[in-house]
């Protein structure tokens with residue numbers, strides 16, 4: 315789907331029509347991915363797919379290869395074997411219809427909030443957009459993350475949570491089909507993190523975007539995701555998968571959340587046991 319055909323944020327009817335034209339293969343598919351750093355095999359035989367507008371959490375212990383897999387799926391690294399397809403095309407570099415957010419907002423200190431949120435929209439590989447459209451996209455994204463009125467602030471004047479809101483707005487301004495989020499809230503305090511988790515779900519639903527969220531936090535995965543993939547093993551692989559069919563807001567269903575949490579925790583413990591088996 316090209317930029318012009320993309321539904322405007324909030325236009326659910328258009329989005330449904332667009333979704334109906336999507337192939338059955340999903341927005342992103344990965345087939346038989348291996349990745350190694352030199353002699354170190356990080357993961358092997360990873361196959362997965364992400365559907366349009368789906369929020370997928372990639373959960374696993376430290377060092378199991380989550381960030382590396384995200385980087386391969388985002389086109390930042392090439393797999394040692396296997397293939398990633400995005401919008402039915404082989405992915406060779408980051409796609410202009412995808413966006414990334416990381417643990418740190420990485421704002422440019424010499425640019426005001428609005429310019430930071432617009433950063434990257436003019437890059438050569440981005441679809442060309444008129445200045446007026448560009449500004450309205452950026453303003454809309456900043457308003458959606460609760461920063462209307464702060465467009466002229468400097469990054470140094472922002473809290474960590476506000477800086478991460480700018481990073482999220484910068485991603486939304488690209489109108490991504492798929493947002494890659496690598497532990498985006500792990501540096502925030504618990505209350506801000508909970509706010510940002512709810513905000514992420516709210517805005518990606520409004521933007522009709524899919525998300526791949528890398529996290530080591532089971533609660534975050536359950537609160538945010540439609541589907542959870544558990545990564546583990548040495549080398550890493552996808553070991554288990556859950557569809558989260560707890561209604562939103564999930565905080566209102568503590569019994570169902572706790573039951574799923576215990577199930578995932580048991581599986582996560584098994585991955586550690588397997589990973590350390592035979593290690594003195």
Ligand SMILES: Nc1ncnc2c1ncn2[C@@H]1O[C@H](COP(=O)(O)OP(=O)(O)OP(=O)(O)O)[C@@H](O)[C@H]1O
Pocket residue numbers: 351354356374375376377378379380381382383530
């Ligand atoms: N640039 C690199 N060169 C060599 N090895 C690396 C490099 N980056 C990561 N690794 C190794 O690859 C493995 C997977 O790292 P990765 O960061 O993908 O794991 P992770 O699951 O995201 O971990 P965490 O949750 O701690 O961020 C680790 O053993 C790590 O030490």
